[in-house]
Amino acid sequence: MPQERTNRALDEWRAIAHSARRPADPPRPGPTSSQLLSVVGTAVAAVAVVAVLVLAGRPPQGPATPSAAAIGSAAVPSASASQPATPSSAPVTMASPTNGPSPMQSPTGPSPSQGPARAALTPAEAAAVVTAYTQELVAGQYAKAWGRLGDASKSGYGSLAAYTSERSAYFASVKGRYRVEVSPPGLASIDTWLTAIPGGGAGIDPAGSVLVEVTYPLIEPSNQFDVYIVARVGGSVLIFIAR
Amino acid sequence: MTAAADGSYRQAYERHWDDVFRFLLAWTNDWSAAEDLTQEAYVRLWRNRERVDWDRPIVAWLLVTGRRLAASRYQRLRRVVHATHFDESWDEAARIRWMDVRQSLGRLTKTERTALLLTAVEGWSYAEVAQAVGTSDGALRAAVSRARAKLEV
Numbered sequence: 403m404p405q406e407r408t409n410r411a412l413d414e415w416r417a418i419a420h421s422a423r424r425p426a427d428p429p430r431p432g433p434t435s436s437q438l439l440s441v442v443g444t445a446v447a448a449v450a451v452v453a454v455l456v457l458a459g460r461p462p463q464g465p466a467t468p469s470a471a472a473i474g475s476a477a478v479p480s481a482s483a484s485q486p487a488t489p490s491s492a493p494v495t496m497a498s499p500t501n502g503p504s505p506m507q508s509p510t511g512p513s514p515s516q517g518p519a520r521a522a523l524t525p526a527e528a529a530a531v532v533t534a535y536t537q538e539l540v541a542g543q544y545a546k547a548w549g550r551l552g553d554a555s556k557s558g559y560g561s562l563a564a565y566t567s568e569r570s571a572y573f574a575s576v577k578g579r580y581r582v583e584v585s586p587p588g589l590a591s592i593d594t595w596l597t598a599i600p601g602g603g604a605g606i607d608p609a610g611s612v613l614v615e616v617t618y619p620l621i622e623p624s625n626q627f628d629v630y631i632v633a634r635v636g637g638s639v640l641i642f643i644a645r
Numbered sequence: 646m647t648a649a650a651d652g653s654y655r656q657a658y659e660r661h662w663d664d665v666f667r668f669l670l671a672w673t674n675d676w677s678a679a680e681d682l683t684q685e686a687y688v689r690l691w692r693n694r695e696r697v698d699w700d701r702p703i704v705a706w707l708l709v710t711g712r713r714l715a716a717s718r719y720q721r722l723r724r725v726v727h728a729t730h731f732d733e734s735w736d737e738a739a740r741i742r743w744m745d746v747r748q749s750l751g752r753l754t755k756t757e758r759t760a761l762l763l764t765a766v767e768g769w770s771y772a773e774v775a776q777a778v779g780t781s782d783g784a785l786r787a788a789v790s791r792a793r794a795k796l797e798v
Contacts, residue, residue: 407749408761408796414746416766418739419667422680428658429688560737567741571748 523639525584528612528632531639533582535630536616539569540578552633552640558600576618585613595629595644606633606642613644650694653703658687661704664767668777669711671762672755674747678715686711708777749796757792760785 531550538547544566548556559565589595592613596603611633618626629645665686670679686707690697697706735743750758756778763769763777764785775785 405793405797408793411746411749411796412762412766414742415750415762418743418746419670419762419766421739422663422666422670424659424662424666428655428662428691429684430691431688560740564737564740564744568744571744571751575751 522610523612523632523634525612527639528614529582529584531632531641532614532616532630535641536580536582539573540576540580542570542573544569550641552599552606552635552642554600554603555641555643558643572621575621577620579618579620581617581619583615583617586615589613589615589629592631595631598629598644599631599642603631603642605635606631610634647695650699653699654691654694657690657703657707661707662687664704665707665711667767668708668759668763669715671759672712672778673715674750674755674758676743682711682714685714689714705776709779712777712779752795753792754788756780756785757788757795760788761792761796764789 535547535550538544538550545562547569548562548565556565559568592608592611595613596606596608599606611631614630614632616628616630627645628643631642631644633640633642662683666679666683669682669686670676673679673682689710690703690707697703750762753761759778760771760774763774764771771782771785775782778785780788
């Protein structure tokens, strides 16, 4: 029995799959966060032991200052051991603007250092935009949907033709069934998803953007959702495809 | 021991990356997912490099690990991000070509697709694919027949 379609699909798959290039170096990740915590914990425990030994060996009437200095310097290595965890401390720094105006700021308005007022997108606005976009895809209005995308996402597809080809194939299986959810629990942070956008999401302000997930119940689980970052860019509300 | 494990790990990467990637590409039908899962499978191997038995074929360990990661990926590990929809080096013709193939193969189940592609294209034995997929030799043969029939419709 001739199997032309099968053989053609197999030939195409072979050509494409064999074009994959292995990255030069294998992944060699550092210790996991739990291992880091273990390292830090061990260092802290060691410092505590040193402190106890120093205090135990000192006459009770002796000044406390030298032993405190010893503890302080001993703590430095443990702090450097936790250096890879620096990103986790970043939000603390970033959170400082939310601490309210300093006593030096004028009570009548924002300080100049706060920059221009940001027209942050509301979750409802973002949900409405994504719902309209998804409805357009369901209705086969690909050019209209394309117009809602940010440049970075358009460049990810390359052209409206490529976008239409991919989305039409996908939405044929969606069969009009979808669910829009704003910032669902369990999804990674918007900063993480920004890295999935071509160009790293340059020009998108994560603080003024909203993460929206659309799930499609009729699609197989491994491929049944899209993740979008909705942002205001240059006065327009645009959709950036993160997944 | 560490140096030996490091050497074995590097060798496993250079020798089996293609097999692991193509298996996961067949299994997921998703280029980005296959890349990510292959990477994740090797990360797991790296973290277990002192514990795995390097005297046994490590490719089987990688394939089963990759398949398990794929199963849990979207249900429990949605924190994993897809970097791109395509290989960034592709031109538009290649993208459209891949989307056509993907659409065509998307009509098959994971097992049917993997069984057909790996036996017919990659030349794996039924036993090798059955072990990676976690099914029997007989079930895999039936899956290949179904896959061919579906693609001809």
